[in-house]
Amino acid sequence: xxxxxxxxxxxxxxxxxxxxxxxxxxxxxxxxxxxxxxxxxxxxxxxxxxxxxxxxxxxxxxxxxxxxxxxxxxxxxxxxxxxxxxxxxxxxxxxxxxxxxxxxxxxxxxxxxxxxxxxxxxxxxxxxxxxxxxxxxxxxxxxxxxxxxxxxxxxxxxxxxxxxxxxxxxxxxxxxxxxxxxxxxxxxxxxxxxxxxxxxxxxxxxxxxxxxxxxxxxxxxxxxxxx
Amino acid sequence: xxxxxxxxxxxxxxxxxxxxxxxxxxxxxxxxxxxxxxxxxxxxxxxxxxxxxxxxxxxxxxxxxxxxxxxxxxxxxxxxxxxxxxxxxxxxxxxxxxxxxxxxxxxxxxxxxxxxxxxxxxxxxxxxxxxxxxxxxxxxxxxxxxxxxxxxxxxxxxxxxxxxxxxxxxxxxxxxxxxxxxxxxxxxxxxxxxxxxxxxxxxxxxxxxxxxxxxxxxxxxxxxxxxxxxxxxxxxxxxxxxxxxxxxxxxxx
Numbered sequence: 001x002x003x004x005x006x007x008x009x010x011x012x013x014x015x016x017x018x019x020x021x022x023x024x025x026x027x028x029x030x031x032x033x034x035x036x037x038x039x040x041x042x043x044x045x046x047x048x049x050x051x052x053x054x055x056x057x058x059x060x061x062x063x064x065x066x067x068x069x070x071x072x073x074x075x076x077x078x079x080x081x082x083x084x085x086x087x088x089x090x091x092x093x094x095x096x097x098x099x100x101x102x103x104x105x106x107x108x109x110x111x112x113x114x115x116x117x118x119x120x121x122x123x124x125x126x127x128x129x130x131x132x133x134x135x136x137x138x139x140x141x142x143x144x145x146x147x148x149x150x151x152x153x154x155x156x157x158x159x160x161x162x163x164x165x166x167x168x169x170x171x172x173x174x175x176x177x178x179x180x181x182x183x184x185x186x187x188x189x190x191x192x193x194x195x196x197x198x199x200x201x202x203x204x205x206x207x208x209x210x211x212x213x214x215x216x217x218x219x220x221x222x223x224x225x226x227x
Numbered sequence: 228x229x230x231x232x233x234x235x236x237x238x239x240x241x242x243x244x245x246x247x248x249x250x251x252x253x254x255x256x257x258x259x260x261x262x263x264x265x266x267x268x269x270x271x272x273x274x275x276x277x278x279x280x281x282x283x284x285x286x287x288x289x290x291x292x293x294x295x296x297x298x299x300x301x302x303x304x305x306x307x308x309x310x311x312x313x314x315x316x317x318x319x320x321x322x323x324x325x326x327x328x329x330x331x332x333x334x335x336x337x338x339x340x341x342x343x344x345x346x347x348x349x350x351x352x353x354x355x356x357x358x359x360x361x362x363x364x365x366x367x368x369x370x371x372x373x374x375x376x377x378x379x380x381x382x383x384x385x386x387x388x389x390x391x392x393x394x395x396x397x398x399x400x401x402x403x404x405x406x407x408x409x410x411x412x413x414x415x416x417x418x419x420x421x422x423x424x425x426x427x428x429x430x431x432x433x434x435x436x437x438x439x440x441x442x443x444x445x446x447x448x449x450x451x452x453x454x455x456x457x458x459x460x461x462x463x464x465x466x467x468x469x470x471x472x473x474x475x476x477x478x479x480x
Binding site for chain 1: 463464465466472476477
């Protein structure tokens with residue numbers, strides 16, 4: 001039979017997954033708004049962020065309540081601490097989606113533009129990282145953590161390429177300067193978003209294994225599947 | 228340099244008659260650290276504690292296999308002075324048990340038995356011991372008053388002072404706070420933190436959070452076996468044994 005605390009933690013975990021779903025939806029809408037250059041959709045993402053902020057506070061308060069009332073230890077403690085940290089990271093990812101949408105609105109306002117092709121490589125990778133991260137949150141499969149970390153390296157590489165391209169175009173005055181500057185901010189923000197997914201996966205790794213691998217991914221040990 | 232193996236428990240079995248209650252316990256207890264023994268009732272933790280100063284010798288029909296050494300010397304060797312051992316390895320019990328004497332006489336009780344009666348020396352030891360037990364300020368003006376008039380928490384600290392007065396190396400504590408209120412418990416726990424500067428402490432407790440708060444290392448016992456012994460922070464954040472995890476998280480049984 002589950003203890004009272006276990007039931008509370010299960011409820012909390014489900015709420016975290018719902019929040020992750022909300023953030024996932026915001027990020028997907030952000031990409032669609034970018035592709036379609038849809039200002040209305042960008043506004044929806046910005047507006048929806050208030051609900052994400054509110055739920056983040058609620059989840060944090062419930063984590064603190066569980067810590068204060070039940071004083072969990074061992075895997076229970078790691079579960080609550082990881083929820084607390086992941087919750088915070090999800091809220092930040094929501095904020096970053098808002099930032100991207102704000103940049104997009106400035107870009108749209110400056111006139112018609114062609115979105116740099118590399119965004120169509122980079123954005124889907126970040127969305128794939130998000131999906132893997134949610135799966136990882138759901139089933140605690142730490143093999144996914146490595147996959148997400150590897151995708152982050154690819155996103156970093158694409159970000160560098162985009163920055164080189166945009167810097168080059170800015171120096172050559174090739175295009176609208178305002179739009180190029182905001183694309184520049186956008187790629188950096190998207191790269192930061194990807195970093196948050198690795199943070200979340202590292203927190204899940206900690207929850208499952210008890211090891212803190214942040215800043216040192218070489219410490220990660222994942223059992224190879226048997227043939 | 229501190230001794231990492233001040234107390235060594237080696238392949239230790241213990242039996243009451245034919246009823247074996249400890250099975251092949253192995254453990255090294257480092258000097259000037261606090262080690263907590265945890266586990267459900269009847270798991271053998273108090274029995275092991277009481278073996279460490281041979282208190283169980285007083286029980287009929289007991290026997291043991293294996294050994295317990297302190298500073299590499301067996302406490303079971305034929306030339307062991309058991310009274311001397313108990314002076315070296317003091318004990319504080321679940322229920323404070325001051326004698327119906329003055330506070331002063333309670334503290335010097337062990338010393339008087341050892342034949343030490345020099346008033347100046349005893350005065351100095353009483354003050355030092357009561358200060359170490361964080362009781363001096365509360366009783367310094369009434370040392371001649373009956374110890375039974377003290378509060379529960381004060382009585383327990385008096386018993387700790389009485390133990391310290393004999394200048395032991397090791398203090399065994401068998402659920403020292405189980406009969407105390409939260410405030411008195413906090414005082415004893417703070418005291419344990421102070422005492423470990425000078426003494427090695429082994430404490431049996433049923434309070435998981437007390438073990439987490441006061442100890443450097445924690446040993447989990449179940450059905451007479453030592454299941455896990457590790458740094459307390461590891462036991463409470465990432466125990467390596469499922470039984471330990473279930474016990475400390477309250478999922479046992």
